[in-house]
Amino acid sequence: MFRTSTRQLARCSRLPLRPLARPAVRAARFPQTAPAATLLSTRYNSTNSPRPDGENEPPNQPPKKQDDAGKSNQPTPPPRREPPPGFVRLTQEEYAELTSILALLPSKQQRAELEDIFKDATEVGVPVELRDILRSKMNGQLTMRDALRIPRIAYQIASKIDAYERSQKGNVPDFTSNKPGEDKEAGQDRQQGTEGEQHQQQHQQQQQRQQQQQQSGNQQGQKKQGGGKQQPPRRFDGSDALTWAISAALLYPFYSMFFSSETSREITWQELRKNFLDRGLVQKLVVADKRVRVELNRDAVRAMYPDSQAANPNFVYYFSIGSVDAFERRLDEAQNELGIPPNERIPVSYAQEGMAANLIMAFGPTIMIVGLLAWLSRRAGTMGGGSSGMFGFGKSRAKMFNHDAAVKVKFSDVAGMDEAKTEIMEFVSFLRTPERFQRLGAKIPRGAILSGPPGTGKTLLAKATAGESQVPFYTVSGSEFVEMFVGVGASRVRDLFATARKNAPCIIFIDEIDAIGKSRSEGGGFRGGGNDEREATLNQILTEMDGFNTTEQVVVLAGTNRPDILDKALMRPGRFDRHIHIDRPTMKGRKDIFKVHLQKVLTKEDMDYLTGRLAALTPGFAGADIANAVNEAALIAARANASSVEMIHFEQAIERVVGGLERKSLVLSPEEKRTVAYHEAGHAICGWYFRWADPLLKVSIIPRGQGALGYAQYLPSSDAYLMNTNQLMDRMAMTLGGRVSEELHFPTVTTGASDDFKKVTRMATTMVTQWGMSEKLGPLHYENDQNQLHKPFAEATAQAIDAEVRRIVDQAYKQCKDLLVAKKKEIGIVAEELLRKEMLTRDDLVRLLGPREWPEKEEFSKFFDNRHGEKSAPPPFPTENTDESSTLLDEDKKTPPTEGER
Numbered sequence: 001m002f003r004t005s006t007r008q009l010a011r012c013s014r015l016p017l018r019p020l021a022r023p024a025v026r027a028a029r030f031p032q033t034a035p036a037a038t039l040l041s042t043r044y045n046s047t048n049s050p051r052p053d054g055e056n057e058p059p060n061q062p063p064k065k066q067d068d069a070g071k072s073n074q075p076t077p078p079p080r081r082e083p084p085p086g087f088v089r090l091t092q093e094e095y096a097e098l099t100s101i102l103a104l105l106p107s108k109q110q111r112a113e114l115e116d117i118f119k120d121a122t123e124v125g126v127p128v129e130l131r132d133i134l135r136s137k138m139n140g141q142l143t144m145r146d147a148l149r150i151p152r153i154a155y156q157i158a159s160k161i162d163a164y165e166r167s168q169k170g171n172v173p174d175f176t177s178n179k180p181g182e183d184k185e186a187g188q189d190r191q192q193g194t195e196g197e198q199h200q201q202q203h204q205q206q207q208q209r210q211q212q213q214q215q216s217g218n219q220q221g222q223k224k225q226g227g228g229k230q231q232p233p234r235r236f237d238g239s240d241a242l243t244w245a246i247s248a249a250l251l252y253p254f255y256s257m258f259f260s261s262e263t264s265r266e267i268t269w270q271e272l273r274k275n276f277l278d279r280g281l282v283q284k285l286v287v288a289d290k291r292v293r294v295e296l297n298r299d300a301v302r303a304m305y306p307d308s309q310a311a312n313p314n315f316v317y318y319f320s321i322g323s324v325d326a327f328e329r330r331l332d333e334a335q336n337e338l339g340i341p342p343n344e345r346i347p348v349s350y351a352q353e354g355m356a357a358n359l360i361m362a363f364g365p366t367i368m369i370v371g372l373l374a375w376l377s378r379r380a381g382t383m384g385g386g387s388s389g390m391f392g393f394g395k396s397r398a399k400m401f402n403h404d405a406a407v408k409v410k411f412s413d414v415a416g417m418d419e420a421k422t423e424i425m426e427f428v429s430f431l432r433t434p435e436r437f438q439r440l441g442a443k444i445p446r447g448a449i450l451s452g453p454p455g456t457g458k459t460l461l462a463k464a465t466a467g468e469s470q471v472p473f474y475t476v477s478g479s480e481f482v483e484m485f486v487g488v489g490a491s492r493v494r495d496l497f498a499t500a501r502k503n504a505p506c507i508i509f510i511d512e513i514d515a516i517g518k519s520r521s522e523g524g525g526f527r528g529g530g531n532d533e534r535e536a537t538l539n540q541i542l543t544e545m546d547g548f549n550t551t552e553q554v555v556v557l558a559g560t561n562r563p564d565i566l567d568k569a570l571m572r573p574g575r576f577d578r579h580i581h582i583d584r585p586t587m588k589g590r591k592d593i594f595k596v597h598l599q600k601v602l603t604k605e606d607m608d609y610l611t612g613r614l615a616a617l618t619p620g621f622a623g624a625d626i627a628n629a630v631n632e633a634a635l636i637a638a639r640a641n642a643s644s645v646e647m648i649h650f651e652q653a654i655e656r657v658v659g660g661l662e663r664k665s666l667v668l669s670p671e672e673k674r675t676v677a678y679h680e681a682g683h684a685i686c687g688w689y690f691r692w693a694d695p696l697l698k699v700s701i702i703p704r705g706q707g708a709l710g711y712a713q714y715l716p717s718s719d720a721y722l723m724n725t726n727q728l729m730d731r732m733a734m735t736l737g738g739r740v741s742e743e744l745h746f747p748t749v750t751t752g753a754s755d756d757f758k759k760v761t762r763m764a765t766t767m768v769t770q771w772g773m774s775e776k777l778g779p780l781h782y783e784n785d786q787n788q789l790h791k792p793f794a795e796a797t798a799q800a801i802d803a804e805v806r807r808i809v810d811q812a813y814k815q816c817k818d819l820l821v822a823k824k825k826e827i828g829i830v831a832e833e834l835l836r837k838e839m840l841t842r843d844d845l846v847r848l849l850g851p852r853e854w855p856e857k858e859e860f861s862k863f864f865d866n867r868h869g870e871k872s873a874p875p876p877f878p879t880e881n882t883d884e885s886s887t888l889l890d891e892d893k894k895t896p897p898t899e900g901e902r
């Protein structure tokens with residue numbers, strides 16, 4: 001091929017060729033500057049007399065300079081040595097071939113340096129191997145393997161030259177010896193035998209060396225050589241050879257693609273005519289694309305231009321044409337002018353050349369980009385832990401557990417939700433013995449939605465179902481379906497269900513299904529626009545669940561905290577048929593859950609009393625809170641170096657879980673402390689004297705958690721699911737006790753009661769708008785959705801609601817003030833004691849105020865009348881919140897709020 005100019009070759013081969021040339025230069029030139037010069041001068045002298053075989057005449061030899069003085073004083077040149085075994089001298093043609101290879105080097109300097117090395121080789125010869133390679137190139141059969149042999153050959157030549165130079169200096173081995181051990185002796189013998197010659201030679205070498213050094217102006221080199229120090233031998237280290245090999249391997253495809261082991265040059269039509277056509281040297285013209293390759297009659301060219309590159313059989317000339325027609329016309333005209341008869345006209349052929357290059361040009365960039373993407377994808381895949389990379393976006397990310405690997409949870413590990421367990425047991429029986437149901441024609445529910453507040457054990461229940469039924473369990477979170485790319489969610493759903501079907505019977509658990517299962521109408525309105533991707537994912541889930549046939553044993557369980565916002569289509573029979581609500585555990589449930597988790601810690605307490613008391617102390621706690629409190633107690637015990645976890649540790653842990661950390665660093669001024677003490681005493685007195693108030697457990701002025709400077713704790717009568725107006729009014733009055741006490745004891749009031757007001761207002765509003773406890777508004781439910789712009793009731797109703805809320809709060813305030821005015825002395829007693837002790841328990845209040853007038857619930861006195869002689873450690877921390885699910889506002893349910901926080 002001859003499509004690319006040498007310039008292009010130089011460009012494309014610059015990178016690979018440089019390292020290729022450099023090692024040779026480094027090894028052969030610099031360490032041996034002077035000996036190399038000596039060698040050259042010796043060679044020039046020795047080649048001055050023509051040899052009969054003409055074999056050793058190097059091509060491109062510089063003109064032989066001889067000054068007259070040199071001529072007259074010139075000693076007789078030493079006889080030329082035979083090349084060492086395995087080495088031969090190259091013919092002119094072979095040198096020409098070598099030169100043509102060197103001509104490929106992009107840099108002149110590199111070319112000169114390499115030529116220098118091979119000139120050195122004219123004296124020593126070159127390995128037979130190199131000659132064979134050059135010959136195979138001449139025949140157009142240069143192979144990749146041949147190219148890779150070049151570094152080794154260079155190494156051999158360099159070593160031989162080194163041996164040769166040392167032999168020239170005397171006392172050094174003979175370069176003709178191949179065995180290193182023999183070198184020295186053989187060299188000595190030779191030296192003795194030809195002493196006269198050696199002497200002359202050395203003298204001559206010295207002269208030449210001086211000349212060379214003067215020319216190069218290399219003072220340092222002169223000193224070194226003048227000092228007669230033996231230079232280290234030339235060395236090609238392994239890395240150089242490796243660089244050669246790699247570079248050759250990289251270069252070869254380009255080289256063979258563009259040049260097919262031939263070099264080329266572009267000429268003009270005029271040059272063609274003048275130099276070749278008019279002289280009858282053109283044998284054939286080959287038209288390829290817009291270029292014409294000139295095939296010359298090599299013998300004739302060699303005879304006419306013996307020194308020209310054109311004599312080289314692999315050297316090619318070519319010229320560019322505008323169009324084939326114009327070229328043919330021009331050629332005809334030229335041949336007519338030259339009077340070439342029609343039957344001897346130059347044959348013209350047409351070839352389709354450069355297909356490969358054309359294809360690479362056309363598709364190369366695309367192939368590279370696709371390759372890059374594929375590589376990135378593989379990489380992403382391996383980094384992401386084995387999923388199929390970029391193209392694995394659509395793969396489900398569900399984690400799979402099976403009976404060998406993971407799910408060891410059993411129903412016995414799930415406490416306090418007996419009804420939910422019974423419901424879900426049915427799925428287990430279906431997965432274990434499907435025929436029992438199918439025999440009677442019963443269709444098994446496809447799935448169940450487990451709903452409930454966070455931490456109530458929904459995931460745990462699903463895991464237990466898998467553990468009991470001994471089937472694979474796939475768990476995935478709803479949010480894992482959501483990706484920024486459209487269609488990925490649906491594809492992951494498809495993949496998840498396909499995998500599940502393959503591994504049936506199995507259970508799929510989709511946690512937080514509300515992330516994708518939100519009602520479709522909800523997204524479209526004012527609140528932020530539709531979400532096509534989410535809808536597509538939801539639709540895919542609906543489709544997949546429809547796609548199950550009744551015998552496919554794949555059960556889908558889903559967990560959510562917000563069943564109210566789920567799409568109705570998800571809940572219809574045939575999809576998530578069962579809706580299992582898991583609420584916060586009751587007193588008994590908490591006791592059972594404590595039992596489960598207490599098995600994991602070391603305690604010597606009486607288990608029945610311990611679990612009962614802890615359950616009483618933790619109304620409103622979910623299973624996760626209980627697990628956390630038990631673990632926290634163990635940590636506190638460990639910190640205190642206790643031998644087992646004691647009641648005091650559990651109570652401290654509960655207090656910490658509910659109230660937050662004690663803030664010892666917060667130092668109040670005496671005046672502030674006094675205000676806090678009277679504020680908390682106001683709450684405590686209300687709790688003590690109001691009949692329907694929750695029993696008080698502890699009052700403290702130690703700051704805790706976020707911004708609470710003091711608190712009074714009450715234990716709500718547990719498992720009370722309804723509250724009447726009396727209880728609500730007493731609770732509101734008790735909540736206002738702090739502010740009223742401040743009013744009674746200080747000239748001004750503080751900001752500390754703001755949270756109390758919030759609670760009171762919310763309670764009163766709920767009484768009016770939802771619980772129908774206002775005679776004026778009657779039994780109506782007014783939903784005031786904060787997200788709606790307009791209230792769903794008339795302005796007059798809004799005003800009526802406001803008036804009623806105010807009336808109720810005023811009433812509670814009056815109730816509170818009446819009591820505290822009457823009990824002003826008692827407030828002072830409690831507040832002063834608080835200032836002294838910082839924390840008072842129920843027993844302290846009994847001591848200060850006498851026993852409470854109203855009987856306590858049995859459960860309460862059972863655990864808090866100090867029958868067990870508890871160190872009144874941390875008087876437990878609880879709350880106004882009860883287990884009731886319908887009477888309190890949602891926000892109060894999760895973390896039981898403390899009454900009287902300020």
Ligand SMILES: Nc1ncnc2c1ncn2[C@@H]1O[C@H](COP(=O)(O)OP(=O)(O)OP(=O)(O)O)[C@@H](O)[C@H]1O
Binds near residue numbers: 453456559625
């Ligand atoms: N009924 C229970 N019995 C025993 N342990 C429980 C119970 N409920 C919750 N737990 C404890 O709480 C941890 C968290 O529970 P789980 O993850 O099942 O809650 P969840 O309802 O799925 O919460 P979320 O809604 O936030 O996902 C469990 O690992 C377990 O230790």
